[in-house]
Amino acid sequence: MNYQETLDYLYSRLPVFQNVGARAFKPGLHTTRALCESLGDPQNTYPTIHVGGTNGKGSTSHMLAAILQNSGYKVGLYTSPHLKDFRERIRINGKCVGEDFVISFTDEIKSNIERFNPSFFEVTVAMAFKYFADHKVDIAVIEVGMGGRLDSTNIVEPIVSVITNVSLDHTQFLGETLSEIASEKAGIIKQNVPVIVSEYQSQEVAGVFINKAQDLDAPLAFGSQVYQVKNQGISHGLAQIYARRDNSDEPGQQLRLDLTGSYQTKNLAGVLTVRDMLVSLGWKIESEDVSQALKDVVSLTGLKGRWQQLGHRPDVYCDTAHNIGGLTDTIAQFTSLPHERLRFVMGFVKDKDISSILGLLPVNAVYYFCEPSNLRALNATDLATMAARYGLVGKTFQNVNEALKQAIAEADDADIIYVGGSTFVVADLDQL
The missing domain is CATH 3.40.1190.10 (Mur-like, catalytic domain)
Known part of the structure; x- marks a missing residue:
């Protein structure tokens, strides 16, 4: 072989x-x-x-x-x-x-x-x-x-x-x-x-x-x-x-x-x-x-994906944090950065209880829901439905790269973009 x-x-x-x-x-x-x-x-x-x-x-x-x-x-x-x-x-x-x-x-x-x-x-x-x-x-x-x-x-x-x-x-x-x-x-x-x-x-x-x-x-x-x-x-x-x-x-x-x-x-x-x-x-x-x-x-x-900056103006960050403990820290750091508007590109796997994580996310932000390319992926439409219960509204995409491309296209230079929710979402990024 x-x-x-x-x-x-x-x-x-x-x-x-x-x-x-x-x-x-x-x-x-x-x-x-x-x-x-x-x-x-x-x-x-x-x-x-x-x-x-x-x-x-x-x-x-x-x-x-x-x-x-x-x-x-x-x-x-x-x-x-x-x-x-x-x-x-x-x-x-x-x-x-x-x-x-x-x-x-x-x-x-x-x-x-x-x-x-x-x-x-x-x-x-x-x-x-x-x-x-x-x-x-x-x-x-x-x-x-x-x-x-x-x-x-x-x-x-x-x-x-x-x-x-x-x-x-x-x-x-x-x-x-x-x-x-x-x-x-x-x-x-x-x-x-x-x-x-x-x-x-x-x-x-x-x-x-x-x-x-x-x-x-x-x-x-x-x-x-x-x-x-x-x-x-x-x-x-x-x-x-x-x-x-x-x-x-x-x-x-x-x-x-x-x-x-x-x-x-x-x-x-x-x-x-x-x-x-x-x-x-x-x-x-x-x-x-x-x-x-x-x-x-x-x-x-060769470490990748830990609070890694992928782009500037708008600033784009990704992180492999994928549970309540890790995301509490990364979301707090992200929202503390100078910004005009917050944009989140998020995806998860379906065998995790993400209710507490969705509760962490700010309502006054723009969301781009996506799904990782593996068999455990949570469908982006299902994610959007769950997120709406927490006042989080956004568009759905089949993969993270489409979602990120749209987020960048809609962002002003002073906006900031976070990509994450799952290790596998970050792994799918073409820019990584």
Whole structure:
């Protein structure tokens, strides 16, 4: 098979969550363990950092990878889902896995695919682990797919576990309350392995992590209690960040970050705390390496779709935020920008309760309802009907590019346009 035939085989043979939702969800680690055992357990041949949480785990993973890479290490990075190219999921020092490896790996495990009947995600996790082992990475940053306890990535034995935060998302799989979801996220905490939680959100959620860490003798720190991180505005396309360790006599740091979403201050508190933990474990990461890496996360790692500006006059922003926690932050940042009129290009998947999200959106804005190009897409007409109950009125479009084109055509230079609602809407953008 060539590369395209290999992808066609993987997509047709294996259930893909982004396309079919619940039918692709396979809770449990036994299949991933069996796949990796057949490959010689490659995930045990290099140290890993395991990153979970509801929002911010992708940004956190990319920032950590950039910092380690800029410190001279050969860094594997596994994230999901991809936006444009399947190979985005598996990178070493920012470079995507080669097509030849995808072909050869798939051919190698074909018999085990037929034997174990894994999900698409389980195969991609095993592929990443094997690729990193074959290329002898110094360390790998592994992002959790969903939840934590039963996520396929949870067969790793990391040197540090990271949990960004907890919000209501995938409630049909992870639980209806924040404490239930936190329990699933806490499943990545391992015996005697340090765990960093980026945000102290509430006593209820923090208590879940504290109790789990105590049960496993895992040293625990909350990034937001270790570092004060303040966004002092954007200059020359970079967020100007002041970061200072709490209860420290040392002066704070002035940092510049190319990820300019306001929510990144929460992620950065966790990232800086992880960096300190890695240093205590013997990893050489100088302050200068951190400063330089944070300016260049996008170029070092290839991250896309996080508060990314796509156009000027009118200013166009997109973001992959897709749940109540993430969209609360991005919509607040968007509406705070100077503007004449707000325009929203929005689309969602149909297996999410979006009522709370629609309630966030301002009535005094212009809406362009669209749908992502996957099987889980919420029909744009159905979305418009739902939105109308919240006083949100707009036109419908079959895809995001048509919707954005119309929004730009109708906008004045002083208007601003937001594109989002779903990772898959952002992924469909031609301009990304």
